[in-house]
Amino acid sequence: MGVLEPILLRLVDRARRKSAWLFHFNAGACNGCDIELVACLTPRYDVEQLGIRLEGSPRHADILCVTGPVTRTTREALRTIHAQLPDPKVVVAIGSCPATANVFAGSPVIDGPVDRIIPVDLFIPGCPPRPNAVVQGIAEAIELLVAKGVAQ
Amino acid sequence: MFHILRRLAGNLAQGPVSLRFPAEVPPPAGLRGLVRIDPGRCLACGICSYVCVSNAITGAESQGAYAWAYEPGRCTFCGRCEDHCPGSALSMDPQAPPSYTTPGELARTATVAFPACPVCGEPNPHVTEEWIGKAFGAPNGETRELLRLCVRCRRRRIAQGMKQPHGGQP
Ligand code: SF4
Ligand code: SF4
Ligand code: SF4
Numbered sequence: 001m002g003v004l005e006p007i008l009l010r011l012v013d014r015a016r017r018k019s020a021w022l023f024h025f026n027a028g029a030c031n032g033c034d035i036e037l038v039a040c041l042t043p044r045y046d047v048e049q050l051g052i053r054l055e056g057s058p059r060h061a062d063i064l065c066v067t068g069p070v071t072r073t074t075r076e077a078l079r080t081i082h083a084q085l086p087d088p089k090v091v092v093a094i095g096s097c098p099a100t101a102n103v104f105a106g107s108p109v110i111d112g113p114v115d116r117i118i119p120v121d122l123f124i125p126g127c128p129p130r131p132n133a134v135v136q137g138i139a140e141a142i143e144l145l146v147a148k149g150v151a152q
Numbered sequence: 153m154f155h156i157l158r159r160l161a162g163n164l165a166q167g168p169v170s171l172r173f174p175a176e177v178p179p180p181a182g183l184r185g186l187v188r189i190d191p192g193r194c195l196a197c198g199i200c201s202y203v204c205v206s207n208a209i210t211g212a213e214s215q216g217a218y219a220w221a222y223e224p225g226r227c228t229f230c231g232r233c234e235d236h237c238p239g240s241a242l243s244m245d246p247q248a249p250p251s252y253t254t255p256g257e258l259a260r261t262a263t264v265a266f267p268a269c270p271v272c273g274e275p276n277p278h279v280t281e282e283w284i285g286k287a288f289g290a291p292n293g294e295t296r297e298l299l300r301l302c303v304r305c306r307r308r309r310i311a312q313g314m315k316q317p318h319g320g321q322p
Contacts, residue, residue, distance in 0.1 A: 043168075043169055043170050044169055044170060044171060044177075045170075045171060046170040046171070049170065049172070049173055050173060096206070096224075096225060096226060096227060096228060099225040099226075099255065100206075100223070100225045100226045100255075102206050102226060102228060103205050103206040103228055105206065105207070105226070115255065121253065122251055122252075122253055123225065123251060123252050123253070123255065124251045125224050125225060125227075125249045125250075125251065125252070125258065126229065126248060126249065127227065127228040127229050129248065130177075130179070130248045131177075132176050132177055132248065133248045133249075133250075133251065135173060136174070136250075136251065137251040139173065139174070140251055144253075
């Protein structure tokens with residue numbers, strides 16, 4: 001690519017920082033965390049001001065948001081979806097469930113927590129976390145994404 | 153018709169409702185954040201770890217002290233521990249916890265040291281003035297003296313007192 005290469009890399013870097021796309025996966029959550037994530041998209045919190053878009057296909061996304069403790073039936077789907085995200089990717093665990101399986105720990109139908117199935121980059125604590133905390137967490141996730149892109 | 157026009161005019165005058173990042177909505181009063189402990193008020197009773205639905209709090213007695221540990225990643229922020237703590241040693245932060253990258257990063261621990269019994273020297277969970285007040289009414293010199301002793305020495309002291317004739321001192 002020659003002289004164009006640094007310019008193109010800068011462009012890609014800027015694109016990552018300014019428009020990270022997000023894929024949301026519910027791995028057996030009680031819907032509490034999912035509702036808070038949806039609240040982030042409302043005009044009040046407006047996570048889209050950070051360039052975020054909730055994307056329907058994991059193949060176009062940069063950030064994977066996981067909620068829920070990973071039930072037996074969602075385990076393989078989680079693995080597949082994680083593999084489908086192009087590199088660099090960041091995995092964000094929203095709530096106590098994906099972090100430790102929360103009150104569901106020890107249940108025979110729970111295969112979680114998430115970091116037993118796929119690597120997790122950022123945890124947002126809460127049950128559920130406040131929308132503010134989720135927006136802050138996603139902003140931190142974008143920083144991680146940019147750093148991963150530079151390292152690649 | 154007029155209602156919607158009034159609403160539209162109001163919205164126009166109000167301006168945008170979106171919060172410019174990183175602006176925050178102030179946390180509501182009584183928000184349940186991370187659990188914190190005041191070791192000086194803890195009675196080492198273990199009720200908090202017993203009532204915790206998700207085993208976020210664990211407690212163990214070892215070598216004359218009570219080791220209290222709290223892992224926020226497991227917490228459901230239900231507030232049962234705070235409600236049931238007889239010593240009012242637990243409270244919850246009024247703001248939401250920050251995000252973290254390593255599991256266990258926000259964990260909190262505390263060691264509640266047991267004072268030695270003034271008679272035999274055995275370490276014994278201490279009893280706070282506040283709790284004495286709750287259980288026996290306003291503490292006086294005698295209850296204070298008795299509750300500083302370990303369980304065995306306290307039993308012995310009470311038994312000695314009962315052997316004395318009525319009104320006599322042990
Ligand atoms: S962390 Fe709490 S609110 Fe979120 S899915 Fe689990 S139980 Fe529901
Ligand atoms: S914190 Fe409260 S409930 Fe827990 S052991 Fe101490 S006194 Fe008991
Ligand atoms: S708030 Fe609830 S889940 Fe959290 S430590 Fe207390 S009892 Fe356990």
